[in-house]
Amino acid sequence: MADTTPDISQESILRQLTAQAEARWGADYVDRNRALLELAAEYATLVSNNLPDTETEPGFYQ
């Protein structure tokens, strides 16, 4: 997993994910998996734009 930047637009998240994917698996992968990257960017953007109350801890389990 990588770190996020302060910019939370879907386009910027998609650019970051695309760059990571290209570094990991190459440009061909990015060409073949555009839809997957766009979906991941959509999920990440929705979360980034709906942050919880400041004091909410993750609470992984119970």
Next chain:
Amino acid sequence: MADSHTLSVSEAAEQIRQGQLSPSAYAEALLERIDTYEPALQAWVTIDREEVLDTARQRELQLESGETPGWLHGVPVGLKDIFYTAGMKTTACSRIYADFVPDYDATCVARLKEAGAVILGKAVTTEFATSDPSPTRNPWNREHTPGGSSSGSSVAVASGMCPAALGSQTGGSTCRPAAYNGIVGLKPTYGRISRYGVIPVSWSLDTVGILVRRVTDAALLLQAMAGYDANDPGSANRPVPDYRREMDSNAGPPRLGLLNKGYFFDRATPEVRQHTEAVAGQLAQAGAVIEELELPESFATAPDCQRIIMNVECAAFHEEFFRHRADEYGPRLRANIEMGLLIPSVTYLQAQRLRRQFRQDLTGLAQRVDALLTPATPAPAPRDLNTTGDAAFQAPWTSAGLPTVVIPSGLSEDGLPLGVQFAAPPFEEGKLLGVARWCEGALGVDLRPADYI
């Protein structure tokens, strides 16, 4: 033993205790049934016939020697092929684990055995309990998906190959195939049943599921398996109630919160919406109080949070195998792992924080009534063997960790099972099952696929 395949768990256990049903003859009858229907349905990965019959004979001897029988004495139970079984392959229907033979039983498997169950075999799962479809066929119509990921377990129960089977649920993998196959599915509260010795998809979501034909049977299996296990970091250290007693104390007409606005009804087909309204009307006529409730705002992000968490944790589990053997994974699982590897760490943590808020909101909603009521699935099992169907109606509850139960409630115009789903606050399985049993009785629906009666 001509009709022993139609027995529920509680009926079979009672007949065995009374000496009216021999565990060996029962096991043999089910093995014969598997021989007959397995070629068409492909529900099983591994069955050790000799081991099954040896265990069944042991159960007979235990009864003859006056040993106190357990809850499930002599009752055959199938296991999704992600549950560790000592000395028996546990493949997760994957190439990666194709030759894996555990040297111990999963805690829940050991507890089933302690309760007297006979492990019938390992049932087909989608690869690593994710979303690449399995070869298993739906006994209601072989052209329609049986759902997943607990496809073999659900089909085995629906077709009378066994009275009960274990599944698991990370998104919708127990209650969705239960609905598609016309049987009862229980997803307990997160942490209620140990996952020690269960191949994971996503540690903070995975829940052991129960697939049976009657609500009471779900309580029996839950009673046998529930309880703290120090070997599972997610295991809840809370007392286990007497579920049948709790069911009995919730035996009257319930107060139900019908979620007929927004998420569930927006996604359901008109047929499913009408069916669910009709079910609610029938339950109201029988004495239930129906209250229309609205979902909390936090519901909007819950499905995406669930996918983020599932994919990241799935990627963490598979990362080492995936570095060297990515080509051995199915395309959907591969995509999930790749997405998980790319999701930023802060996004994962924010999703977990949102999930906690969501859990609190949903628990508060569930506490307003005896149980919440939704359709079980957006539509009946799709006519498409390249999908396991839509988990949208299960994933939010899995994410929140709340217990849910699905019961069959009728047939679609195409003759496929329809179901309804109930949810309750965490650790309220006794009340939830009591409500579901009352509704099961009020609806009077007992579905059996015509070709497998």
